Amino acid sequence: MAWWSAISKRRGLLLGAGLMLALGLAIATLGGAYATNVYLNEAANRAQTTLRLAVAALRGHMSRYESLPPLIAENEGVKALVRDPDNAALREDINRYLKSVNTLLESSDIYVMLPDGMTIAASNFDISPTFVGENFSYRPYFYEAMAGERARFFALGTTSLKRGYYFSSPIRIGDAIAGVLVFKVDLDAIENSWAGGDHEIIVSDPEGIIFMTGRRDWLFTGLLPLTPERRARTGETRRYANAVLRDLPVLREARDSGQELMTIGQTGEAREYLVLADDMPEAGWTVKVLLETGSARAQAGTTVLAALLLLGLAGMAIVSLVQRRARLAERMQLQQEARETLERRVAERTAALASVNHQLEREVAERTATEIELRKTQSDLVQAGKLAALGQMSAALSHEFNQPLSAVKTYADNALVLLDRGRAADAGENVSRISALADRMASISRHLRNFARKPNEKLGPVALExxxxxxxxxxxxxxxxxxxxxxxxxxxxxFVRAGSVRLQQVLVNIIGNAADAVEDGPDRRIELSARRAGDTVEIAVRDHGPGIDKAVIGRIFDPFFTTKGVGKGLGLGLSISYNIIKDFDGALAARNHPDGGAEFIVTLASASSSLVEAAE
Known part of the structure; x- marks a missing residue:
């Protein structure tokens, strides 16, 4: 029967080898696809963060200048010039005015155009080439402004041959449009910050032409085929002046694991990029981040290779184990003593493993108890913060009630004396004053009761006053x-969109902090302001204290972080306030005021008073 046993062993080895081969193929194919998907998703998350930052930088830079053209268009000197464009003295004054404004705002150029498109004044009047005397009536920002709209447009300057983003506004005299004022903004600084790194950032126009990129060899190339129609539409506005437009050598576009991939062939080699895009409809742009996939695919390949190596080692270990057991089985009768020794060692190792398991269970139990204690401690800290706040409010309440109660006692005693003397009218006046003081205490109690009420209110229009x-x-x-x-x-x-009780909590906390900041200072003013800012309302609380240390200003909204002394706060007030405003879809920010002191700014969505009346 020995020959039959040998045949059975041989069959078993062949079967095991076949299973290992099948498992290896499955790891190489399915595992490779899965690993590639995982690393591409990780790369997409990094690229998404880069994309958000790039879009935010562009929007922030452009919003800085968007509201300036209408303001300068209202300048009386500018209006006088478009009424009398041949006035040389007036033109000289406006040229110098535009140059000073341009220098102050660090913009690229500012210039004034007549209704026929002719430029009569510009901030670059004294340099060459200058915009003065040039006609830009073919630009969309001109004829849209002449139609009464505030316009914006990105282009390569036909005179300066420099790229820039243009904002324009009509110059109105009465009901008529007498000219156009244009701001040109330089975006080179933002573009230069994109150079380097393992990603490429590009911005394209509606025709798919790249006009901003950290790669100079990609500038003025088309992501889409530059058909005659696209070239004609671009040529109508002379967006890129005399720049040579060409197609970007895109070899292949595909989707893998739900991600958009693009292969670009350039300088004799082809590179594959992971593409993430975001639209900026206000500018008519598409911002894309291109991240090379080579690193992700290399990581996926390394992971698959490691898995295959582990599989090979496991196979070798299994073969070795099978052979060992076979040898042990063959020699079992001759080596009974050795087998007993082996069994004893196995029992000892099992006992050791059981001991280790018991130790691990004790450690897990200790860590669980520690975590429970930590949560309890955190809960106690939060409760302590609440009690501290209640203590401060009780002190304030005692102070607010003590004076009216003392006055009530005095007026009541005086009323008794006046009644004894028959002066009922004077006694009645004292009773009226007592009633007014009672109304004041009731008002304070009502506000405190509202302040302490559980904030389960829904968001809606709230009267800020x-x-x-x-x-x-x-x-x-x-x-x-x-x-x-x-x-x-x-x-x-x-009117703002918020909850009145929780908004009171936020303002009470911020004003209380301001009072702490100025309590020992020479200037104890606290400035509270509120104004409309477009579709939002900004509430600012500024103190004249020492301000916020620059080293900690980024952490003041963290839970349990406080700059106050021991026993004066738990660092929960600003964190809670920050999350309340966030629940209102608003923003809470802190900064040091340029003139000294700290300033907290609450930004909330503006609401219409009609909505309040409807809600009532």
Missing amino acids: GVIEATLEIVAGRIGSAGAQIEQSVEPGL
Whole structure:
């Protein structure tokens, strides 16, 4: 039967080898695809972050200048010049005015055009080439402004041969449009910051032509085929002046694992890129981040190779184990003593493993208990913060109630004396004053009750003046104890989308911090302002204290972070306030004011007063 046993062993080895080969093929194919998908997704997440930063930088840079053309178009000197373009003295004054504004704002160029497109004044009037005397009536920003619209346009300057983003605004005299004022903004600084790194950032126009990129050899190339129609539309506006347009050598576009891939052949080699895109509809741009996939695919290949090596080692280990067991089986009868020794060693190792398992279980139990204790400690800290806040509010409440109660006692005693003397009218006046003081204490109690109520309110239009009035009544005691003064500058009729109780909590916390900041200072003013800013409302609280240390200004909204002394706060107020404003889809920011002191700015969406009436 020995020959039959040998045949069985041989068959078993062949079967095992076949299974290992099949498993290896499965790892190489399915595992390779899965690993590639994982690393491409990781690369896409990195590229998405880069894309968001690039779009934010572009939008921030352009928004800095967007509102300036209408302001300068209202300048009386500019209006006088378009009324009398042949006035040499006036033209000289406006040229120098535009040059000074251009230098101050660090823009590229500012110039004034007549209704026929002729430029009569420019910030570059004294350099060559100058825009003065040039006609730009073919630009969309000109004829859109002449139609009464505020326009924007990106192009390569036909005179300066420099790329720039143009903002334009009509110059109105009465109901007529007498000219156009144009701002040209240079975006080279942002583009230069894109150079280097393992990614490429490109910005293309509606025709697919790349006009911003960290790769100079990609500039003015087309991601889409440059058909005669596309070239004709681009030529109508002379967007790229005399620049030579050419197709970007895109060899292949595909999708892999749900990601967009693009292969570009250039300088004798082809490179594959992972492509992520975001539209900027306000500018008519498409911003794309191209990340080379070579690293991701190499990582996937390394992972698959490591898996195959592990599989090979496992196979070798299994073969070795099978052979060992076979030898042990053949020699079992002759080596009974050796087998007993082996069994004893296995038992010892099992006991050791059981001991290790028990030790691990104890460690897991200890860590679980530690985690429970940590959570309890955190809960106690939060509760301590609440109790501290209640203590401060109780002190303020005691201060606010003590004076009215003392006055009530005095007026009541005086009323009794006046009644004894028959002076009922004077006694009635004292009773009226007692009633007014009772109303004040009821008002303070009502606001405090609203402040303490569980904030389960829904978001809706809130009258800001009422919230600020209620807030100031709550913090009056704290302001008085700090010797501070509140200076208000609140635009009337403001409504915001928020919850009134939680918004009061935020303002109470910020104003209380401002009172702490100025309590020991020479200037104890606290400035509270609110104004409309487009579709939002900005609420600013500025103190005249020492300001915020630059080393910690980025951490002040972190939970449990505080700059106050021991026992004066847990660092939860600003963190809670930050999350409340975030729940309102708003923003809470802190900075050091240029003139000294700290300033906290709450930005909320503006709401219409009609919505408040409808809600009521």
